[in-house]
Amino acid sequence: MHEAADALGLSVRTPARLRNNHEEHEAFAALNADAAIVAAYGLILPPAILNAPRKGCLNIHASLLPRWRGASPIQSAIRAGDRESGVSIMQMDEGLDTGAVLLEGRTPITPDDTAGTLHDRLSELGAQLVVKALADSPTATAQDDSQSCYAPRLSRTDGQIDWTRSAHEIDQQIRAFTPWPGSFTHYKGQVLRIGAVTPLETPSSALAGTMINQELHVACGKGVVRIDRLQKPGRAMMDSAAFLRGNSLSTGDRLD
Template identity: 60%
Template sequence: MRLAFMGTPDFAVPALHALHAAGHEIVAVYSQPPRPAGRGQALRPSPVQTAAEALGLPVRTPARLRTNVAEHDIFRSLELDAAIVAAYGLILPAAMLDTPRRGCLNIHASLLPRWRGAAPIQAAILAGDGESGVTIMQMDEGLDTGAMLLSDRIALTGRTTATSLHDDLAAMGARLVVSALADPSLVPRPQPEGGVTYAARLTREDGRIDWGHDAAAIDRQIRAMTPWPGSFTTVDGIVLKIGAAGLAGATVPPGTHPGTVLDNELTIACGRGALRITRLQRPGRGMMDADAFLRGQPVPPGTRLGT
């Protein structure tokens, strides 16, 4: 098929490679413009742009689309069978959605209608969902409201992180979108009216740990916020980034203030239960195992985190 591919982050790269390997004619790749990055703030192309250029595919990086009539005309001139969208980051107007013969198909990282919106991977872990997945959706002008073509699911466990789920769903989405294009008999199914939830865009503040929450919720937060924005707490005004933790069976003495260090293994009292920090990082240092951290920076029992 004659396709345009529209995506920006790492999540979209496996789908681009899969469509190319399947023999589709990808006549244009759309990605968000290069952004300043690193200490020198040099412009850095997105992962999708980098992957597309390595494949020898033409790349377009418009900064906006909604009122960009010139870009609408260019898109129309491509004479597409379909456009594939994966975490592109720009809203497609009707003038573009209606152009390809088979429309625009979105690779969405949730089992719709659960977790429409910007951060479905993190939201599923935070909520303690037992499963997640990918939905291939026929796009319309709503926010992830289009009819569904295909979906598949994956179980979530107490060890699932946003990093591992991201990678699993990226591979799943690549497989599903190739299958969707190969099967012209698929009939789009409207999303169920019930069970709609929304996953808001994350901010850095979403990573701040409130030790007054129960240990299981904080564990999910740490796993969901890996790698970005990262979970963090403070001790004596110093920010500590928490890379990994696990539920601890330690008994919390009655009256213990949440955030109190209980032992020499970084077991922390929570609003309910306790959590043991296993990897952490202080400013200017790399992420390290807790025992290595404590050899250089003791955190004695009785220390209060979150202060």
């Protein structure tokens, strides 16, 4: 977006901080804006910014607030097994995604959705809703704080698969963390990135993380998953058939 603005000759400011940054406060107030639109912005807005536009600051938040306040609402919804997600247009206040909601739109989360596919749908929905919010000035509805839950900031280490979880929980994690931060496991000292799995109804008494056959079926804390896409270090992500043409994992091998 920054590059697009530069190409159009639009001024862009990218302050590293806003708290006690009076120069940026004054520059923002000088815009004399009717409203400010915020989406996936990593800094907390201080009162001097929140109160500068005549209609305040509106946030396009990728969840059905108050569910999933915080930095990873899309990933958190898929990982938790939510059946739907959506976009909330929120009148921002000084809290973390605590402001009153002006509009919301919903979309189902399908069994095939990843964070990437859901993000793209929510982006289109959010663009439509924020235009409607600016045009119609709908009445704001306060959130019920007792129903809130937190979507934490993610790091790469969060992607390690815990094979003691159920097959469905592991599938949800992998889809939630696609494309970022990705999911991985360790095998004989190497990191294997896991791009997709299918939960199976196959029962297994094997220890969680054990390869139960040579078709990339892995025992979980409950149930079994079939690994459908995976990546070795220094190689591209590939489907299981391509992987097995050049590699083998033996029955009884452990992933951790």
